[in-house]
Amino acid sequence: MPTISKSRFKNGLQCHKLLWYTYNQKEDIPEPDAALLDKFEQGRLVGEYAKKLFPDGIEVAKGIVDFAEVLPASKKAALLLKPMFEAAFEYAGAYARADILEPTPGGKWDLIEVKSSNEIKKHHYHDVALQKYVFDGAGISISKCYLMHLNRGYVRQGDINPPKLFVKKDITKEVENILSEIAPNLKTMAALIKRPTAPDILVGPHCSDPYNCPLKSMCWGFLPKNNVTELYRGGKKQFELIKSGILKLADIPDDFGLTNTQKIQVGVARTGKPHINVEGIEKFLASLKYPIYFLDFETFATAIPLIDNDRPYQQIPFQYSLHVLASLDGKPVHYSYLAEGPIDPRPDILKNLKKLLGSDGTILTFNMSFESGRLNEMSRDYPEYRSWYETIKPRIADLIVPFRRFAYYNPDQEGEASLKSVLPALTGKSYSGLNISEGGVASLEFVRVTFGQATAEEREQVKKDLLIYCGLDTEGMIDILRVLARMSNK
Ligand code: SF4
Numbered sequence: 001m002p003t004i005s006k007s008r009f010k011n012g013l014q015c016h017k018l019l020w021y022t023y024n025q026k027e028d029i030p031e032p033d034a035a036l037l038d039k040f041e042q043g044r045l046v047g048e049y050a051k052k053l054f055p056d057g058i059e060v061a062k063g064i065v066d067f068a069e070v071l072p073a074s075k076k077a078a079l080l081l082k083p084m085f086e087a088a089f090e091y092a093g094a095y096a097r098a099d100i101l102e103p104t105p106g107g108k109w110d111l112i113e114v115k116s117s118n119e120i121k122k123h124h125y126h127d128v129a130l131q132k133y134v135f136d137g138a139g140i141s142i143s144k145c146y147l148m149h150l151n152r153g154y155v156r157q158g159d160i161n162p163p164k165l166f167v168k169k170d171i172t173k174e175v176e177n178i179l180s181e182i183a184p185n186l187k188t189m190a191a192l193i194k195r196p197t198a199p200d201i202l203v204g205p206h207c208s209d210p211y212n213c214p215l216k217s218m219c220w221g222f223l224p225k226n227n228v229t230e231l232y233r234g235g236k237k238q239f240e241l242i243k244s245g246i247l248k249l250a251d252i253p254d255d256f257g258l259t260n261t262q263k264i265q266v267g268v269a270r271t272g273k274p275h276i277n278v279e280g281i282e283k284f285l286a287s288l289k290y291p292i293y294f295l296d297f298e299t300f301a302t303a304i305p306l307i308d309n310d311r312p313y314q315q316i317p318f319q320y321s322l323h324v325l326a327s328l329d330g331k332p333v334h335y336s337y338l339a340e341g342p343i344d345p346r347p348d349i350l351k352n353l354k355k356l357l358g359s360d361g362t363i364l365t366f367n368m369s370f371e372s373g374r375l376n377e378m379s380r381d382y383p384e385y386r387s388w389y390e391t392i393k394p395r396i397a398d399l400i401v402p403f404r405r406f407a408y409y410n411p412d413q414e415g416e417a418s419l420k421s422v423l424p425a426l427t428g429k430s431y432s433g434l435n436i437s438e439g440g441v442a443s444l445e446f447v448r449v450t451f452g453q454a455t456a457e458e459r460e461q462v463k464k465d466l467l468i469y470c471g472l473d474t475e476g477m478i479d480i481l482r483v484l485a486r487m488s489n490k
Pocket of ligand 1 (some may be wrong): 014015016017018201202203204206207208212214215216239269333
């Protein structure tokens with residue numbers, strides 16, 4: 001009988017097909033990408049800070065993954081009756097390793113699961129329930145179950161303060177409520193793993209809930225171009241359509257309940273021509289006032305705050321690109337900023353922008369909640385800029401509006417209204433071929449060369465790549481505006 005570990009159990013709760021592959025065809029599961037590896041590393045770091053709350057704690061078989069070594073080491077460590085980190089036990093075909101087990105005066109243990117999130121999520125309970133099932137069964141009787149996650153209100157000042165960094169919540173009741181599901185789930189999973197072929201499971205919301213499934217590119221590969229998963233705010237509809245055998249947008253029957261924007265998508269898929277609502281575009285253009293300031297931020301957000309006045313996962317701007325356009329056909333003037341070294345970039349950014357954004361004209365962003373959110377937070381953390389932010393707030397506008405409202409829609413956008421989808425569809429310009437071609441990579445690369453280990457050459461290269469990438473965002477916004485303006489003149 002296969003032994004089911006905690007991570008495999010989580011795979012199995014998400015999808016039986018994924019579970020089957022992890023045991024039978026692991027070679028088909030892609031290696032984690034840089035973003036996922038970074039997430040693992042951030043989780044590891046959070047775990048290290050959590051251990052500091054238990055100064056007399058014992059590391060059990062640190063860095064060892066082989067059950068055969070970890071299990072006896074855990075049994076031996078348990079005899080010392082001290083907090084244990086990463087102790088593992090096995091019971092009824094399941095295996096689990098606890099972040100922290102703390103002995104209680106009554107001869108039992110408290111189970112503490114450490115999460116690098118800012119809140120408790122429902123799937124965390126299942127994770128802890130499996131552990132309680134295994135440990136109780138193995139003779140490590142669990143008294144209380146706790147979940148320790150990051151405190152979103154923690155503000156770093158100087159060294160990290162572990163007692164303030166975490167929030168510890170008692171989830172014993174929630175875990176007990178689902179404990180009876182563990183044994184039947186394990187039984188079903190054990191039988192499934194032994195099947196000669198993978199179960200036939202159709203794609204659905206479970207492919208990204210609670211995690212993005214690594215097999216998505218394989219399982220979703222049967223979908224043709226311009227398929228029903230591109231439906232804007234498609235929700236359950238897209239999966240209902242797939243279930244009924246309708247895969248292409250163009251094949252959705254006219255009497256299927258679609259929203260107006262979804263009907264536009266279907267029409268565009270059938271004709272292959274973009275949808276243009278000149279009136280909608282003109283209305284948007286009329287709301288802008290020159291000079292227009294095209295603004296874009298790049299940010300980093302880490303589980304453990306990297307600088308003072310930073311909170312877990314707060315988005316800290318480290319770069320901006322600003323193009324200023326005095327008139328539609330005028331020559332744009334470009335300003336940019338990129339933080340040098342592990343400093344707090346926000347005072348410089350605020351000081352520069354206060355000067356550069358002037359007192360009149362639209363500040364144009366793409367998806368304004370992001371840029372407005374950052375300006376709002378920066379002026380909260382540096383209150384001397386609060387009144388300035390209040391004065392520029394009404395000037396901030398969003399170039400995504402005509403695309404979100406479907407005043408313009410091109411089938412090449414594939415149901416998206418983001419800058420990365422609109423720019424190539426509308427202007428033919430693209431980010432492909434750039435060393436840094438999306439915000440997540442920009443953030444990882446900046447943190448790596450600024451706060452981590454990197455050579456001077458690497459730093460220089462990343463700096464160049466970041467300047468090109470962020471500059472293209474605001475340059476691209478000018479191109480988009482000009483194409484929209486040409487459409488409105490027709
Ligand atoms: S992509 Fe979806 S259907 Fe395929 S294994 Fe993952 S969760 Fe299951």
